[in-house]
Amino acid sequence: MDRIKEKEYKKEYYQKNKVKIKKQMKEYYKKHKKEIKEYKKEYNKEYYKKHKDTIKEYLEEYQKKHKKEIKEYRDTHKEERKEYNKKNKEKIRKQETIWCDNNIEKVRDYDKRWRKDNPIKANEKKIRYRLKYPKRFKAQMLAQIYIPIPTRQVCEFEGCKELAKSRHHEDYDKPLEVVFLCPKHHRVRDKIRQEKENRGL
Numbered sequence: 001m002d003r004i005k006e007k008e009y010k011k012e013y014y015q016k017n018k019v020k021i022k023k024q025m026k027e028y029y030k031k032h033k034k035e036i037k038e039y040k041k042e043y044n045k046e047y048y049k050k051h052k053d054t055i056k057e058y059l060e061e062y063q064k065k066h067k068k069e070i071k072e073y074r075d076t077h078k079e080e081r082k083e084y085n086k087k088n089k090e091k092i093r094k095q096e097t098i099w100c101d102n103n104i105e106k107v108r109d110y111d112k113r114w115r116k117d118n119p120i121k122a123n124e125k126k127i128r129y130r131l132k133y134p135k136r137f138k139a140q141m142l143a144q145i146y147i148p149i150p151t152r153q154v155c156e157f158e159g160c161k162e163l164a165k166s167r168h169h170e171d172y173d174k175p176l177e178v179v180f181l182c183p184k185h186h187r188v189r190d191k192i193r194q195e196k197e198n199r200g201l
């Protein structure tokens with residue numbers, strides 16, 4: 001049988017047995033739901049990895065083209081989104097943390113730009129921070145004034161060769177005792193200290 005005939009035959013067979021085939025497929029799906037989902041997830045991940053740049057480009061293009069519709073959609077679904085965000089607070093926060101860990105430079109740039117564009121809000125934020133964490137604020141201020149980061153200072157995290165960009169306090173009661181760290185390891189060390197504090201150590 002040549003290929004065209006084969007195709008036609010398959011088509012015919014499908015048309016004739018449509019209901020039966022669909023039922024079989026449904027049953028198969030039901031039985032192997034978990035594996036199929038797992039497979040799909042893996043497949044999507046691989047696909048995304050391979051075509052990351054194209055997907056990003058496409059999305060950016062799409063967002064540019066449909067700016068108005070997207071805004072309208074967001075505005076009309078505002079309440080639902082709020083509700084969803086409220087319900088999934090923990091999950092969203094975790095996702096955000098992971099994203100920030102992987103995009104530290106972007107976060108820093110965004111933060112810098114935001115502070116420049118919103119000086120009043122930035123100042124209010126600083127005041128709120130100062131009131132909420134007085135000891136932390138004081139230590140950071142003192143360190144900023146008295147301990148300049150040496151030029152070409154390498155991150156002090158074991159094994160890291162990146163340039164240090166900030167000062168890390170292990171103990172805010174000792175404002176002049178700092179470790180120089182790169183942005184990535186500053187986050188890591190902050191997290192470790194936070195966990196210690198949470199455990200009451």
Ligand SMILES: [Zn+2]
Nearest residue numbers: 155160182185
């Ligand atoms: Zn580092």
